[in-house]
Amino acid sequence: xxxxxxxxxxxxxxxxxxxxxxxxxxxxxxxxxxxxxxxxxxxxxxxxxxxxxxxxxxxxxxxxxxxxxxxxxxxxxxxxxxxxxxxxxxxxxxxxxxxxxxxxxxxxxxxxxxxxxxxxxxxxxxxxxxxxxxxxxxxxxxxxxxxxxxxxxxxxxxxxxxxxxxxxxxxxxxxxxxxxxxxxxxxxxxxxxxxxxx
Amino acid sequence: xxxxxxxxxxxxxxxxxxxxxxxxxxxxxxxxxxxxxxxxxxxxxxxxxxxxxxxxxxxxxxxxxxxxxxxxxxxxxxxxxxxxxxxxxxxxxxxxxxxxxxxxxxxxxxxxxxxxxxxxxxxxxxxxxxxxxxxxxxxxxxxxxxxxxxxxxxxxxxxxxxxxxxxxxxxxxxxxxxxxxxxxxxxxxxxxxxxxxx
Numbered sequence: 001x002x003x004x005x006x007x008x009x010x011x012x013x014x015x016x017x018x019x020x021x022x023x024x025x026x027x028x029x030x031x032x033x034x035x036x037x038x039x040x041x042x043x044x045x046x047x048x049x050x051x052x053x054x055x056x057x058x059x060x061x062x063x064x065x066x067x068x069x070x071x072x073x074x075x076x077x078x079x080x081x082x083x084x085x086x087x088x089x090x091x092x093x094x095x096x097x098x099x100x101x102x103x104x105x106x107x108x109x110x111x112x113x114x115x116x117x118x119x120x121x122x123x124x125x126x127x128x129x130x131x132x133x134x135x136x137x138x139x140x141x142x143x144x145x146x147x148x149x150x151x152x153x154x155x156x157x158x159x160x161x162x163x164x165x166x167x168x169x170x171x172x173x174x175x176x177x178x179x180x181x182x183x184x185x186x187x188x189x190x191x192x193x194x195x196x197x198x
Numbered sequence: 199x200x201x202x203x204x205x206x207x208x209x210x211x212x213x214x215x216x217x218x219x220x221x222x223x224x225x226x227x228x229x230x231x232x233x234x235x236x237x238x239x240x241x242x243x244x245x246x247x248x249x250x251x252x253x254x255x256x257x258x259x260x261x262x263x264x265x266x267x268x269x270x271x272x273x274x275x276x277x278x279x280x281x282x283x284x285x286x287x288x289x290x291x292x293x294x295x296x297x298x299x300x301x302x303x304x305x306x307x308x309x310x311x312x313x314x315x316x317x318x319x320x321x322x323x324x325x326x327x328x329x330x331x332x333x334x335x336x337x338x339x340x341x342x343x344x345x346x347x348x349x350x351x352x353x354x355x356x357x358x359x360x361x362x363x364x365x366x367x368x369x370x371x372x373x374x375x376x377x378x379x380x381x382x383x384x385x386x387x388x389x390x391x392x393x394x395x396x
Contacts, residue, residue, distance in 0.1 A: 029311045030260070030274040032267035058257035059276060062228070063264045069230035076228040078257060113227045 001041050001175040005188055007034060008154070008176055014184045018128075018159070019100075026125055026153065027060045038175060039067025042123065042151045045173050046072070049148045051121045053077060053114065055136055057107060060125040064153055068123060077114065079107040079136060092142045094135035099128070107135050114143035127152040127174060130161025137170070149173060156181075157189050199239050199373040203386055205232060206352070206374060212382045216326075216357070217298075224323055224351065225258045236373060237265025240321065240349045243371050244270070247346045249319045251275060251312065253334055255305060258323040262351055266321060275312065277305040277334060290340045294333035297326070305333050312341035325350040325372060328359025335368070347371060354379075355387050 013021040025031035042064070054076040056065040062078050069076040090111040097104045114120070122136045133150055140147050147170065155162050155174035158181075165172050177189040211219040223229035240262070252274045254263040260276050267274040288309040295302045312318070320334045331348050338345050345368065353360050353372035356379075363370050375387040 023308065024311070025273075028275065028278070028308055030264055030267070030276065032264045032274060033271070035264060036268055059260060059278075062257060062260045063274075066228055066230045066233060066261045066264060069228070070234055073231070075223075076230060076261075077226065078228065080226070080257075110221065110226055113222070 001038070003034065003037055004153070004176045005190065007031070008186060008188075012186055014181045014186060017181050018156070020154070020156070020178065020181055020186065022154065026063070030063050032063070035063045035067045038064045038153060039069075039071050041175055042068040042121070042173070043071035046121050046149055046151065049121075050119050051148050052118045053145075054121050054123055055079065055109065055114070055140060056123045057081070057132055057136060061123055064125065064151075065123045068121070068151065072121075075113070077109055079109045079139065081105055081107055092139045094138040094142075096131050096135035098131065107132075107139070109139050109143075111143065114140065114145050116144035118143070118145035119148045120145050121148055121151055123151040123153075125153045127155040127161045127165075127172070128159045130164045133161065133165055137165075151175075154178065199236070201232065201235055202351070202374045203388065205229070206384060206386075210384055212379045212384060215379050216354070218352070218354070218376065218379055218384065220352065224261070228261050230261070233261045233265045236262045236351060237267070237269050239373055240266040240319070240371070241269035244319050244347055244349065247319070248317050249346050250316045251343075252319050252321055253277065253307065253312070253338060254321045255279070255330055255334060259321055262323065262349075263321045266319070266349065270319075273311070275307055277307045277337060279303055279305055290337045292333035292336040292340075294329050296329065305330075305337070307337050307341075309341065312338065312343050314342035316341070316343035317346045318343050319346055319349055321349040321351075323351045325353040325359045325363075325370070326357045328362045331359065331363055335363075349373075352376065 011024045091108040093108040149171040152174040157177045289306040291306040347369040350372040353375040
């Protein structure tokens with residue numbers, strides 16, 4: 001998705017060979033117009049798939065998901081990382097291990113909002129090791145709902161998540177895939193493809 | 199806002215005299231169409247006020263804020279409740295006491311995204327005791343930015359937050375104001391007004 005790749009090029013900050021900071025438009029400050037375009041792109045890619053619900057995880061997955069839900073005309077459910085006081089019973093839960101934080105956290109969704117009749121699009125902001133997406137997929141499966149696909153805003157192509165999910169048979173649609181962050185520079189998979197074509 | 203009041207009447211669950219659960223459309227599952235209308239309503243009420251940024255707090259403030267930001271054409275910043283690994287330096291922080299959880303938490307916003315040239319609209323999902331809004335206002339003031347107003351999706355009119363904020367001189371725009379939750383029933387301030395007129 002060109003607009004997204006352009007924005008990452010202009011605003012993304014490479015903190016290390018594995019960490020890209022995009023908190024000017026996605027993870028802290030949010031650019032609503034860009035989110036709208038991202039939502040449109042997800043809606044477009046999954047419009048023929050009979051999606052009934054989007055499942056994401058707080059907090060950075062919410063903005064792109066809500067924009068996709070707006071354009072697909074379906075509800076969004078965000079998994080919580082922490083148990084809410086008014087959300088205690090009948091939870092579907094999964095453990096998500098964070099490599100960056102080196103800790104395991106429960107994420108949860110109320111049983112009430114997912115059923116075996118649902119076809120779910122999972123959306124998240126980043127795909128790195130795939131742990132969050134796998135946790136969300138586990139929750140959807142607990143509800144006996146179907147997983148139609150996984151929509152990712154930024155995939156770190158040099159980490160294992162994408163491979164892992166695709167090997168498990170999931171359709172993964174990433175709007176921008178990063179080939180590497182070496183030497184402080186963002187190289188996209190599409191840049192590499194262009195190079196190969198030249 | 200009629201559509202919101204209607205949705206609360208149909209889907210809101212009164213858990214006690216003080217707790218209203220709206221996790222079918224706002225706090226866990228999100229109704230994107232309704233959020234779009236809520237965003238439009240906020241945009242409408244503040245369109246003449248030269249707002250440059252919306253400041254909200256994760257997670258439930260994000261959806262209505264992003265929709266308002268979309269329609270005002272401005273960025274949204276969400277304050278974090280927990281420190282992020284890639285968001286560590288130059289933070290504006292405030293303490294927010296939660297009466298329900300009986301604990302105090304730091305919320306933070308990066309200095310980078312707020313300046314003295316900003317006119318800020320603070321948005322949150324609920325207004326009860328006003329602690330979150332006061333914390334957000336404190337952060338905006340630390341940046342020497344101006345607070346143009348506070349937009350609230352659901353105000354609990356029987357708790358002190360609204361009074362407190364208005365006494366401090368803030369313009370508070372609540373899209374639905376609840377008069378009481380007694381006996382398991384949601385009574386809106388607008389219902390009481392209608393009664394008085396009859």
